[in-house]
Amino acid sequence: MSITQKTDALKQMLNNSQDITTRLFICKNNTKCGLVFIDSAVDKLLLSSSVIEPLQKFDFTNNKDNDITSIQQTIIAYTSVKTVKTIEDTLQDILNGFCAVLFEDCQTILMVECAKWITRLPSEPPTSAVIHGPREGFVEDITINMSLIRKRLKTKELKVEQLIIGKETQTQVRVCYLSNIADNNVVKKILTKLKQIKIDGIIDSSYLASFLGDNKGSLFKQVGTAEKPDVVVAKMLEGRIAVVVDGSPFVLTLPFLYIEDLQSSNDYYLSPAHATFMRIMRCFGLFGAIILPGIYVALLVYHYEIIPIKLLITITNSIQGIPLPPFIEVLFIIVMFECLYEASLRMPRYIGLALSIVGAIILGDTAVKAGLISSPGVLVVAVAGMLSYTVPDQSAQISVLRVIFTIIGGIFGLYGLILGGMVLIAYLASMTSYNSPYLAPLSPFIIPDQKDGILKRSLNQQKTRPQSIPNKNARRQG
């Protein structure tokens, strides 16, 4: 088979795509070579300087038996060069950004990894901004992400298992854990779940999150996500397992506990007292964001005698003449708030800003002045909306729960809110994430773990790893 036939055959097997490039060249002693690669996936400059040029200068007369290994070892100046025997492997490697090097009169194909995917540089993630501490964030390239983790974990105990998931996307997924800390059963369970996934494509790590969660169809997060390598490393040091997905700046961590969302990486770089205070504030924020509109509606509809008399008079004066009952009014404001939020997210940034001003100031103020909605109603929903961003990772769940609790408050009053809260707690309490109770360390109340629960003790007092996360090695210090 001539070299042209070989390259054409490969191109044909790759569906004759227009971005598959074939390049033929002749070496010193008229030996013909061919390259097959994806035009948009390889670094062409490096390819020409490290593959084509050395090969063109290479005298194949000295290489009597077409010894590919010696070419691989001495000529190609690339870090990753391998030989493949089957056509399937060749095709897959080409799709992964390798360049196939073919030689006349030789069956073996040399694969040179010269992929150059477009990616951005690590920068501070917009969703995890910190005042203190590292600002590096993950990007969409798995190699960069792995290097960010490796940079912080220079230990032989860091074990990485690689899987390819997605029939069409062939996405690289790497499961990283510290083999001397992470519980083997959890690692095994995660790997088993990942291997069982049969899907056409994995576009982002959130695709995997839905497969890795223990409680299918739950409103609540089942898998932790982190956009910063310092957070992932800290979690791995506690015994968690990280799942890095190519193409996603979000690294998944397992097992996931609800309290993780009440903690911020900033807490670990501040004084423990301040971190504790902030965590308590986040708890209040979470509680208020979910239940405040519901309580407001319940109090106005059923239990106004609870409201202190002066406050009641103020509220009554404000809601006088409002055509909508408090329940409908608050629901209406919540829906408007959510729509405004959604619109400002989707709009181009400069229009989004204008929309926020129009929505918040002009629309709200005009609606109040027109007597369509009351100012206490707007205030309550606005405060609840603002509070939801004290726990940004839970804001999606909070939005849904807020609507549910407002409806419950409007129909069943305070009694319904208590029952709703009890059902919610029972539901959360019954959930587990890889055998770790979802509400740990609050429920079950694990005393040693309270050093880094809602309260935060200084690092020198945290001598053991959290018991809430299964691990092999409990001791952290000493």
Place this chain on the structure above:
Amino acid sequence: MTKITTNQYILIAVFCILTSKLMTMPTVIFNYAGKDAVFSVMLNIAIELILVLLITGLIKKYNNTTFFELLKLKFKKIIAIIIASILALFLLFKGVFLIQETISFFTLSLFQSINMWLLIIPSILTILYISYKGLSAIGRSIDIYWVFVFLALIIVFVISITKVDFTANLPYFENGFLPFLTGSMHSLFYVGNSLILLLFMGKVEIKPSLFKYTSLFSCGMAFFATFNIFIFYNLFENFVPYCTFALSNLSQYNPFVTELGHIGWLSIVESTINLIFMSSIFCYCVRQYLQFSFCINKKIIAAIISGGLYFVVMYLFSFDLYKMLAFIKDYAYIYSLVLIPIIIILCIVLHSTYKKPSLTTNIYIKGKQNAKV
């Protein structure tokens, strides 16, 4: 098998001492014992405490078997089912009473007007859901509730104690010991919350300190509850018969509270959580009984039947707390009068017939495990 932690068990035991004692019981007792009511309260709480300690001792001994299995093991199956049925009937009625108490006091305290069904149906559904979720949900939920419940209790206690005249009901025993004994007897239905602990047998992660801490915290709660009722009697004196719900009245009509602003809702929220949660545990116990006696494998079916039974019993009393109270004072106490001694005797028998697992068995098991490794 899912197990609850020692801490969770202790909290459930403490809740057993507290539950429903601060609601309608003080008024019911006062109607019989008058000024001596506080001694009837003490006697009732003491009986509850004895039950808690006896059952905790049993749980510590028989930590590998459930109560129903133990009954089957020690007696014939039919006797085991009879004892279990008598117990389950008591627990069912107690669970229903707790819901009815909650709904009534909530309506009286906070709702100007609401359709009763809007309270009954969500209550039953909540109880059904929690009982269906089972032991881990119950155990872990109490880890969260106890903070709110105790905090609210302490606030009510602190704001009440400043205005109380401790000599208001003196002298005691003016009419002898009969009123105090009658009061205690007619309110005996309020005792026996701790019988639910029997159904936690074999489902508790036993720590060596289980008995010590259960005794300590139960005694503490018994003292606290008695003292709160003592304050209630001294604060309201002759108005007690008009105050159906002690804790609610204690916080709502306390002059100190009124000066501070209306914070009676705090105790209302606390009591609701406490009562509904305990009622869920009763429902869970009934579910366990149904699964054991009628061999119902699916817990959802057993939970729905328990919820249905709750509804039927509530319907029989026309969803009226006062009808239920009358039944308790006139008839249900007799049931307790029979059941509680039976359970006490049963506990003593089970204690005395307990045999430590022989050493050889342990060695055998250990050896087998090693061989497996």
